[in-house]
Amino acid sequence: xxxxxxxxxxxxxxxxxxxxxxxxxxxxxxxxxxxxxxxxxxxxxxxxxxxxxxxxxxxxxxxxxxxxxxxxxxxxxxxxxxxxxxxxxxxxxxxxxxxxxxxxxxxxxxxxxxxxxxxxxxxxxxxxxxxxxxxxxxxxxxxxxxxxxxxxxxxxxxxxxxxxxxxxxxxxxx
Amino acid sequence: xxxxxxxxxxxxxxxxxxxxxxxxxxxxxxxxxxxxxxxxxxxxxxxxxxxxxxxxxxxxxxxxxxxxxxxxxxxxxxxxxxxxxxxxxxxxxxxxxxxxxxxxxxxxxxxxxxxxxxxxxxxxxxxxxxxxxxxxxxxxxxxxxxxxxxxxxxxxxxxxxxxxxxxxxxxxxxxxxxxxxxxxxxxxxxxxxxxxxxxxxxxxxxxxxxxxxxxxxxxxxxxxxxxxxxxxxxxxxxxxxxxxxxxxxxxxxxxxxxxxxxxxxxxxxxxxxxxxxxxxxxxxxxxxxxxxxxxxxxxxxxxxxxxxxxxxxxxxxxxxxxxxxxxxxxxxxxxxxxxxxxxxxxxxxxxxxxxxxxxxxxxxxxxxxxxxxxxxxxxxxxxxxxxxxxxxxxxxxxxxxxxxxxxxxxxxxxxxxxxxxxxxxxxxxxxxxxxxxxxxxxxxxxxxxxxxxxxxxxxxxxxxxxxxxxxxxxxxxxxxxxxxxxxxxxxxxxxxxxxxxxxxxxxxxxxxxxxxxxxxxxxxxxxxxxxxxxxxxxxxxxxxxxxxxxxxxxxxxxxxxxxxxxxxxxxxxxxxxxxxxxxxxxxxxxxxxxxxxxxxxxxxxxxxxxxx
Amino acid sequence: xxxxxxxxxxxxxxxxxxxxxxxxxxxxxxxxxxxxxxxxxxxxxxxxxxxxxxxxxxxxxxxxxxxxxxxxxxxxxxxxxxxxxxxxxxxxxxxxxxxxxxxxx
Numbered sequence: 001x002x003x004x005x006x007x008x009x010x011x012x013x014x015x016x017x018x019x020x021x022x023x024x025x026x027x028x029x030x031x032x033x034x035x036x037x038x039x040x041x042x043x044x045x046x047x048x049x050x051x052x053x054x055x056x057x058x059x060x061x062x063x064x065x066x067x068x069x070x071x072x073x074x075x076x077x078x079x080x081x082x083x084x085x086x087x088x089x090x091x092x093x094x095x096x097x098x099x100x101x102x103x104x105x106x107x108x109x110x111x112x113x114x115x116x117x118x119x120x121x122x123x124x125x126x127x128x129x130x131x132x133x134x135x136x137x138x139x140x141x142x143x144x145x146x147x148x149x150x151x152x153x154x155x156x157x158x159x160x161x162x163x164x165x166x167x168x169x170x171x172x173x174x
Numbered sequence: 175x176x177x178x179x180x181x182x183x184x185x186x187x188x189x190x191x192x193x194x195x196x197x198x199x200x201x202x203x204x205x206x207x208x209x210x211x212x213x214x215x216x217x218x219x220x221x222x223x224x225x226x227x228x229x230x231x232x233x234x235x236x237x238x239x240x241x242x243x244x245x246x247x248x249x250x251x252x253x254x255x256x257x258x259x260x261x262x263x264x265x266x267x268x269x270x271x272x273x274x275x276x277x278x279x280x281x282x283x284x285x286x287x288x289x290x291x292x293x294x295x296x297x298x299x300x301x302x303x304x305x306x307x308x309x310x311x312x313x314x315x316x317x318x319x320x321x322x323x324x325x326x327x328x329x330x331x332x333x334x335x336x337x338x339x340x341x342x343x344x345x346x347x348x349x350x351x352x353x354x355x356x357x358x359x360x361x362x363x364x365x366x367x368x369x370x371x372x373x374x375x376x377x378x379x380x381x382x383x384x385x386x387x388x389x390x391x392x393x394x395x396x397x398x399x400x401x402x403x404x405x406x407x408x409x410x411x412x413x414x415x416x417x418x419x420x421x422x423x424x425x426x427x428x429x430x431x432x433x434x435x436x437x438x439x440x441x442x443x444x445x446x447x448x449x450x451x452x453x454x455x456x457x458x459x460x461x462x463x464x465x466x467x468x469x470x471x472x473x474x475x476x477x478x479x480x481x482x483x484x485x486x487x488x489x490x491x492x493x494x495x496x497x498x499x500x501x502x503x504x505x506x507x508x509x510x511x512x513x514x515x516x517x518x519x520x521x522x523x524x525x526x527x528x529x530x531x532x533x534x535x536x537x538x539x540x541x542x543x544x545x546x547x548x549x550x551x552x553x554x555x556x557x558x559x560x561x562x563x564x565x566x567x568x569x570x571x572x573x574x575x576x577x578x579x580x581x582x583x584x585x586x587x588x589x590x591x592x593x594x595x596x597x598x599x600x601x602x603x604x605x606x607x608x609x610x611x612x613x614x615x616x617x618x619x620x621x622x623x624x625x626x627x628x629x630x631x632x633x634x635x636x637x638x639x640x641x642x643x644x645x646x647x648x649x650x651x652x653x654x655x656x657x658x659x660x661x662x663x664x665x666x667x668x669x670x671x672x673x674x675x676x677x678x679x680x681x682x683x684x685x686x687x688x689x690x691x692x693x694x695x696x697x698x699x700x701x702x703x704x705x706x707x708x709x710x711x712x713x714x715x716x717x718x719x720x721x722x723x724x725x726x727x728x729x730x731x732x733x734x735x736x737x738x739x740x741x742x743x744x745x746x747x748x749x750x751x752x753x754x755x756x757x758x759x760x761x762x763x764x765x766x767x768x769x770x771x772x773x774x775x776x777x778x779x780x781x782x783x784x785x786x
Numbered sequence: 787x788x789x790x791x792x793x794x795x796x797x798x799x800x801x802x803x804x805x806x807x808x809x810x811x812x813x814x815x816x817x818x819x820x821x822x823x824x825x826x827x828x829x830x831x832x833x834x835x836x837x838x839x840x841x842x843x844x845x846x847x848x849x850x851x852x853x854x855x856x857x858x859x860x861x862x863x864x865x866x867x868x869x870x871x872x873x874x875x876x877x878x879x880x881x882x883x884x885x886x887x888x889x890x891x
Binding site: 761762763764765766769770773 | 810813814815817883884886887888889890
């Protein structure tokens with residue numbers, strides 16, 4: 001089973017790397033979906049089937065569909081490959097890549113020096129346990145999350161409206 | 175009857191307020207006649223009230239004292255001050271001089287200042303001055319006196335700079351104000367010291383407290399010396415005398431009223447008022463006497479060298495006040511006040527007749543351009559001669575009686591021959607010389623350049639005061655004020671006859687010298703020898719103060735042109751602005767840049783964790 | 787119910803760290819706002835992975851509860867962000883984030 005973990009981990013890292021370097025937005029998005037699916041597999045391996053399912057349904061499903069809508073609306077894709085190529089010069093990405101690499105090395109150092117318990121046992125936590133915790137101990141947080149989603153809904157509706165500047169009632173609201 | 179006395183200072187104040195307030199009610203400037211009635215009338219009625227009160231209350235009782243409490247001014251802990259007046263014979267003499275001579279000079283001004291565009295302002299200032307001066311002499315506590323003291327200083331400033339369009343006049347006004355301020359500061363410190371020591375500033379209480387045998391003599395000495403500082407500034411004595419000659423920039427009646435008859439004698443009044451304190455301190459008495467003696471000699475010599483008729487009179491005023499200080503310093507209190515009174519008469523007369531000369535010659539003040547005027551303006555000539563005779567103390571004039579008293583007292587005080595007496599006698603000789611020098615240069619000899627255009631400018635408003643003052647200057651010596659109740663009586667002793675003889679002879683010798691030297695003085699010009707140039711400049715005091723004080727101060731001011739202390743704050747501001755520029759450069763609006771710095775910060779933070 | 791054959795906690799943390807650093811690198815190097823948005827999703831996802839791994843390690847349901855909240859947050863965030871992107875594109879007719887520097891000091 002451990003080989004399966006490393007394989008999926010490798011797929012996740014590789015496809016994520018493709019996301020950040022790819023020039024075509026649609027392709028990049030497909031790589032991102034791949035990466036998310038790989039992570040879902042890893043969730044499953046860690047004994048979290050509910051998380052794996054939600055990862056596939058919400059992340060790889062709903063959110064990615066939202067992004068693809070926007071890509072289509074903004075006419076990204078093949079036509080912008082040239083532009084992306086111009087924007088993604090080595091001089092542009094070397095610095096950020098170095099910074100991130102440094103950060104990663106530090107994290108690895110920290111993790112390797114931390115005294116973890118030798119127990120490699122993992123606990124299977126099914127949807128039932130999660131549901132009990134969610135609607136008993138975290139019920140207030142659930143309400144807050146619903147408020148957040150409502151605010152997101154209203155905010156997105158308001159922000160995305162395409163108003164002509166001269167007919168706008170207030171100049172700064174749209 | 176006592177209520178009348180309270181009205182004496184209030185009337186000029188009312189006059190001042192009306193004159194100042196006229197524009198509130200009338201658009202147009204009122205005619206000169208109305209202003210004259212208000213301005214001169216208020217002082218005239220005040221003089222009348224003084225005379226009535228004197229006749230009714232004081233005439234038969236030389237020791238009479240009237241206290242008038244108007245209202246409480248302030249009360250701070252132990253300090254209780256009222257607008258209270260204290261009137262005794264000393265005050266009364268001053269009242270009569272200020273209102274009487276003041277009224278005559280007001281009347282003269284109505285003629286002298288005719289057709290001046292600022293006629294109303296002139297009389298408003300003049301009335302305010304009379305009010306302040308009356309407050310000064312009637313105050314029963316030193317703070318109210320100080321209020322009047324500063325009030326007359328202010329009016330003096332305003333009137334010296336009356337024709338303010340000429341910057342020279344403004345400079346002279348500022349000089350007078352600033353120089354007297356030095357003395358006033360000393361006086362204020364003296365007041366603080368007296369209050370600190372005796373817990374009162376009421377003059378009678380203060381004198382009682384100081385008379386107590388337990389009183390600290392050193393404090394009294396220091397306080398009296400500080401008060402002397404104030405008196406020296408106000409009365410233009412050494413070393414603060416330099417402002418008075420320049421103060422002649424004001425209109426001539428102002429010079430007569432403020433800078434000869436009344437304000438400059440305030441110092442003499444102050445010391446006479448506080449004389450019980452001075453008698454307690456031999457140091458202070460000696461200081462007063464020495465200041466007086468030195469001043470009367472220095473100013474006398476300077477007067478010989480002057481070419482401006484008003485400056486001659488200014489130096490002679492300084493010199494005569496020096497006599498008064500000398501008298502105060504040798505304990506001749508009533509002699510000092512007597513001389514103050516006669517001086518007010520004859521010096522007012524001299525200034526007013528000089529004013530007539532100046533006006534007749536169309537504002538010519540240089541005596542070397544005058545001459546031979548006795549034929550053209552005989553009345554003025556007569557008045558001026560009487561004034562000169564009295565100033566030089568020729569026998570039987572008023573100045574003779576008062577000056578004689580001072581010289582005798584100086585002789586007695588030190589039991590015989592002494593330097594103070596010698597200074598006084600020498601001063602009498604010099605007085606004779608410079609007085610008759612002016613008289614001969616202006617009125618005798620051949621006609622000067624300006625004399626040819628002479629046109630008698632006297633009006634009745636001017637001749638009447640001149641005539642009255644001339645009579646007073648001649649006969650004022652008979653009006654010995656009964657001041658024994660204030661100053662106590664001194665045993666009359668008669669020194670040797672030759673002492674009297676010297677005092678009588680000196681002015682006559684001076685007259686003779688002047689006759690020899692200046693009777694036929696050629697009106698060629700103003701070539702002066704080095705000595706007379708030195709005297710002309712007032713013994714170089716202006717030069718000295720300029721180099722000692724004014725220039726170093728200006729240099730410091732120039733050095734500090736950019737305000738060194740301020741540079742600290744400006745530097746802070748500039749530093750902050752630099753930092754702002756630096757930090758706002760980081761605020762470049764690039765989201766990716768922010769993100770990169772955010773990441774770098776995280777890396778640094780984690781590096782700390784790793785290293786630890 | 788322990789799963790003996792599962793990968794270790796370190797491996798999970800390292801994977802999450804790697805994914806997060808990749809997302810951060812992408813966020814810094816891309817100028818196209820849509821790519822930046824995808825990178826933000828990668829970062830969020832890495833954090834969510836961290837929660838789940840830790841929860842599995844300690845046998846605690848809280849890890850997955852947090853994962854659900856993170857997903858909720860990501861959904862709301864992506865909705866708002868996409869609306870902003872649309873508005874930005876309408877105003878500036880570009881998707882270059884460097885053009886969006888009106889707040890420079």
